[in-house]
Amino acid sequence: MNVETTDTPLVWLDHISKHFGEGETRVDALKDVSLQVFPGQLVALLGPSGSGKTTLLNVIGCILDPSSGSMELDGELVVRDGCWLRRDLRRLRLDKIGFIFQFHNLLPFLDATDNVALVLQLAGADRASAHKRAVELLDYLEVGHRQNAMPAKLSGGEAQRVAIARALANRPRIILADEPTAALDSKRAQIAMDLLRKVAIEQDAAIIAVTHDEKIFDRFDRIFQLRDGELDTR
Amino acid sequence: MNLAYRDARHGLGRFLLTCLGLGLLLGVVMAMIGIYRGLVVEALTVARAPAIDLWVVEANTRGPFAEASRIPGDLREAIARIAGVAAAGSITYQTVEARYRGAKLRLYVIGYEPTRPGGPPEIVQGRGIARSHYEMVADRAAGLGLGDRVLLGRSTFTIVGLTRNQVSSGGDPAVYITLPDAQKLQFDIAPPAQRVQSARGTDAVSRDTVNTVVARLQPGASVDATANTIQRWKHLSAITQEAQEAILYKSLVDLARRQIGLFTSLLLVVSAVIIALIIYTMTMEKLKQIATLKLIGASDRTIIGMIVQQALALGLIGFAVGVAFIVSIKDYFPRRVVLESDNVLVLGLVVFVVCLLSSGLGVRAALKVDPATALGG
Numbered sequence: 001m002n003v004e005t006t007d008t009p010l011v012w013l014d015h016i017s018k019h020f021g022e023g024e025t026r027v028d029a030l031k032d033v034s035l036q037v038f039p040g041q042l043v044a045l046l047g048p049s050g051s052g053k054t055t056l057l058n059v060i061g062c063i064l065d066p067s068s069g070s071m072e073l074d075g076e077l078v079v080r081d082g083c084w085l086r087r088d089l090r091r092l093r094l095d096k097i098g099f100i101f102q103f104h105n106l107l108p109f110l111d112a113t114d115n116v117a118l119v120l121q122l123a124g125a126d127r128a129s130a131h132k133r134a135v136e137l138l139d140y141l142e143v144g145h146r147q148n149a150m151p152a153k154l155s156g157g158e159a160q161r162v163a164i165a166r167a168l169a170n171r172p173r174i175i176l177a178d179e180p181t182a183a184l185d186s187k188r189a190q191i192a193m194d195l196l197r198k199v200a201i202e203q204d205a206a207i208i209a210v211t212h213d214e215k216i217f218d219r220f221d222r223i224f225q226l227r228d229g230e231l232d233t234r
Numbered sequence: 235m236n237l238a239y240r241d242a243r244h245g246l247g248r249f250l251l252t253c254l255g256l257g258l259l260l261g262v263v264m265a266m267i268g269i270y271r272g273l274v275v276e277a278l279t280v281a282r283a284p285a286i287d288l289w290v291v292e293a294n295t296r297g298p299f300a301e302a303s304r305i306p307g308d309l310r311e312a313i314a315r316i317a318g319v320a321a322a323g324s325i326t327y328q329t330v331e332a333r334y335r336g337a338k339l340r341l342y343v344i345g346y347e348p349t350r351p352g353g354p355p356e357i358v359q360g361r362g363i364a365r366s367h368y369e370m371v372a373d374r375a376a377g378l379g380l381g382d383r384v385l386l387g388r389s390t391f392t393i394v395g396l397t398r399n400q401v402s403s404g405g406d407p408a409v410y411i412t413l414p415d416a417q418k419l420q421f422d423i424a425p426p427a428q429r430v431q432s433a434r435g436t437d438a439v440s441r442d443t444v445n446t447v448v449a450r451l452q453p454g455a456s457v458d459a460t461a462n463t464i465q466r467w468k469h470l471s472a473i474t475q476e477a478q479e480a481i482l483y484k485s486l487v488d489l490a491r492r493q494i495g496l497f498t499s500l501l502l503v504v505s506a507v508i509i510a511l512i513i514y515t516m517t518m519e520k521l522k523q524i525a526t527l528k529l530i531g532a533s534d535r536t537i538i539g540m541i542v543q544q545a546l547a548l549g550l551i552g553f554a555v556g557v558a559f560i561v562s563i564k565d566y567f568p569r570r571v572v573l574e575s576d577n578v579l580v581l582g583l584v585v586f587v588v589c590l591l592s593s594g595l596g597v598r599a600a601l602k603v604d605p606a607t608a609l610g611g
Contacts, residue, residue: 061529063604090531093530093531094530101526105523105608107523107526108244109244110240114240118235123531150244170531178609
């Protein structure tokens with residue numbers, strides 16, 4: 001499915017490069033990567049191990065400093081010529097980006113509702129409103145009946161739904177997913193992708209996922225292949 | 235949302251077991267401190283019991299506890315007449331072994347004159363000595379009961395009163411008998427030896443010998459001035475109560491005190507290392523969760539708060555368990571375990587500081603965690 005759009009891109013990378021080390025030990029993890037992702041789009045990043053997928057995800061997720069280039073997230077220029085324009089990257093992540101992990105990474109000591117509410121409280125929401133929105137999100141993702149369950153008691157599919165709810169909690173418009181279906185069987189993987197599609201459309205969000213799961217390739221609007229740090233559109 | 239509390243509650247059994255283990259360790263530290271304090275208290279108990287100001291002993295000795303001292307018993311009359319002395323009494327000290335209900339019983343026998351200073355400080359059961367011979371007041375630690383009869387030397391004594399916490403510096407329970415009985419016990423020799431002495435013509439030597447004469451001064455009288463007056467008699471030494479306690483403290487228990495003190499210090503260091511390891515391990519086990527927290531936007535303050543709060547909770551609960559543990563078993567130790575509130579408080583502060591410093595190690599590890607490690611398998 002392709003989403004044709006004329007909107008401003010939610011993620012805009014302009015000649016982003018990232019290298020580690022210098023001289024003989026220098027490794028170019030990303031080479032002059034330019035990319036635009038629009039609201040409502042599901043984008044896949046493919047590539048063999050060491051191709052730079054995770055590095056690219058980390059740069060977009062404001063975890064890793066790019067060496068050069070510029071980056072705009074949700075209409076805000078955050079990197080210019082390899083330098084961050086905002087100091088508080090934690091807040092930037094909290095406001096603009098949601099993360100979905102390979103193994104859901106729910107905090108094992110919080111129940112489903114509190115895993116979602118925590119993100120809201122970290123952003124400054126009071127306990128009651130955070131709890132209310134967390135329950136709404138769990139209902140939205142059809143896992144509201146498990147709101148009091150601890151992560152260890154959730155099935156793989158349920159845990160991934162809770163993780164998606166957590167990623168959506170602060171209404172970010174950019175969602176980064178790291179192998180979101182890796183821990184799911186093929187039926188649940190398709191359900192998870194349906195959910196991500198629903199989120200992309202209804203929340204007007206852009207979803208960028210690193211995946212190796214060939215069964216879900218056809219569920220993405222655009223697929224980018226990374227080879228030795230260079231980006232190809234597939 | 236208190237993450238430290240929620241995390242501890244999630245693994246409550248494990249957390250409480252860790253607290254219990256730490257509590258037992260801290261209990262052992264407190265026991266050692268209590269034994270250390272008990273040693274000092276017991277060393278001073280007998281010296282403090284008569285509540286006097288001056289100890290008159292044989293010249294050039296530091297008696298009667300640190301060195302042997304023998305002086306004439308009637309010297310108390312001369313001491314009692316010195317200006318400023320309110321009362322004086324003669325005392326003997328000796329350790330004897332008796333047999334009681336088939337078992338060996340070591341006793342620290344104190345001979346005193348019931349109307350003069352030197353007797354038991356309090357009678358907790360029964361009465362004081364009222365007859366001139368064969369009555370005894372015993373410390374409860376001896377395990378003797380009122381009416382029990384004990385053979386000492388060639389005389390049998392009846393227990394008429396019980397006192398408490400009166401033991402020698404070696405931990406032997408004290409018993410009080412009259413001075414004549416004590417002198418007979420200490421200085422009378424067996425009949426065959428007596429016959430030999432009679433044949434030599436030396437049996438007429440007086441046995442009115444004591445180890446010390448103690449003096450209680452009148453209010454306002456100068457201890458030093460009175461001591462100087464007594465020192466003028468070349469055959470006597472006068473030791474103030476303060477000096478006597480210093481002698482006991484430095485001579486009798488110093489080695490044991492230092493030994494236990496060093497062991498207690500080592501135990502404290504070991505406890506500190508164990509606390510640090512527990513807290514560090516607790517943090518290291520949570521690195522993936524910490525990375526996730528960082529990635530979803532938790533501030534360093536939130537993460538530091540979680541680690542420090544858990545470390546302090548561990549220390550607090552462990553300390554409480556340790557106090558409860560040692561309070562419940564301290565009376566079963568063969569020697570006194572003295573838990574003074576200031577010692578317990580200081581240990582509490584040490585545990586607090588150790589937990590805080592140990593959590594610093596965990597915090598350092600947590601702050602180094604790259605949030606990117608939450609991504610990927």
